[in-house]
Amino acid sequence: MSLFHVDDLAAFETVMAVLLHWGGSWLQTFPHPPIPALNTVEQIIHSHDPKLMSHLVALNVSSQVYAWSLLRSVFTEVLNKAEWLRLWDHMFTNAHDPSLLLCAVAAYSIYNRNALIASKDKKEVEPFYRRQNAINMGDFILLVCELRRKTPASVLPKTGSNGIGINDDSNTSKGKGKKAGKNQTKEGRDAEEGGNVLSSVLSTPSTPWPLPRGMYPVFHGYPKFVVDFQIAERSRLAAEEEEVRRKRRLLEALSERARGLANEEEAWQKQQEALIQAEETRRKTAEDSEAKRLEEEKKLNDISRERRLAQIEQMEEAANKAMQSSQSLRQAESKRIDDDMVRIKQRAEYTLKQRQEEEALLNLENQTSNRIRQLQISRSEEERSR
Secondary structure (H helix, E strand, O other): OOOOOOHHHHHHHHHHHHHHHHHHOOOOOOOOHHHHHHHHHHHHHHHHHHHHHHHHHOOOOOHHHHHHHHHOOOOOOOOHHHHHHHHHHHHOOOOOHHHHHHHHHHHHHHHHHHHHHHHOOOOHHHHHHHOOOOOOOHHHHHHHHHHHHEEEEEEEEOOOOOOOOOHHHHOOOOOOOOOOOOOOOOOHHHHHOHHHHHHHOOOOOOOOOOOOOOOOOEEEOOOOHHHHHHHHHHHHHHHHHHHHHHHHHHHHHHHHHHHHHHHHHHHHHHHHHHHHHHHHHHHHHHHHHHHHHHHHHHHHHHHHHHHHHHHHHHHHHHHHHHHHHHHHHHHHHHHHHHHHHHHHHHOOOHHHHHHHHHHHHHHHHHHHHHHHHHHHHHHHHHHHHH
């Protein structure tokens, strides 16, 4: 917006063109940073300045600090407006070579290697990539071109289709990847593994650059898992709608069945009223039989209660035995741990004593060596005095 001011459409189309042409691969690993591009930057720095790369690794500074911070801001955080325009003049002039942007990201660290190597902590490095630093753009651009010229082809990603089209089959293309050599580092192998992803989104002469007239290009580089998630979500919603329809049909069938059951219940009630009279006559006879059965059931319950109480006592005894056994095991384990702690303490004391004796011997050796040197100096002085 600071470049185009109130021309929102020009700003939007410029950003779209830059992202489609240079950043088409950045969504392939969404929501994570573009790992293949970051690995390529790391390989470029390692190829041209291994000492700087070793220092960054020693400080635990990842490529998300020295590469992704520059890519996601396209250098706006570290360059002023004039420097930024001059850099992107070269990017647009060499738009046929998108890998030049990755070389520029690597060149920024190599250009400032003295300041980075002087850093002693990761906290000193991180703010360096979020502020403007003194830079000679002429020398910096020469360094970018030199890195691009001297970087091995195996490090830079191969160009291919970036998943962008304008509904025209003539604008589609296919690329082939090559395997890296066996002597590559782990980062190199990671970059090679991600090479197909990055290569699939770098621009080719058939990619629309700049944006074509009449319509915006169609972007096909969305992450596969996001597309799969949308498809799965739509399938889930369709299945839920079908389940709702099935439940509605089932509810209608249940309502019909309930009406039938209500009619059957009414007929059954009428039959019950007829049976109540006969039941009253049988009830008195049944009461006598029920009294006898209750007496027998009481006796059986008493016997069952006695057996259950005896079983509970047996279970309590077994539980007490198990608790005693568990307590014995815990005591034995505690004793073993105490013994281990005593042995560890004895070993530590012995090690400390050994170190103290070793330090005493070293001090004695140093004192002896100092005496010998003093004697030699005294003898040399005596000989000179003679």
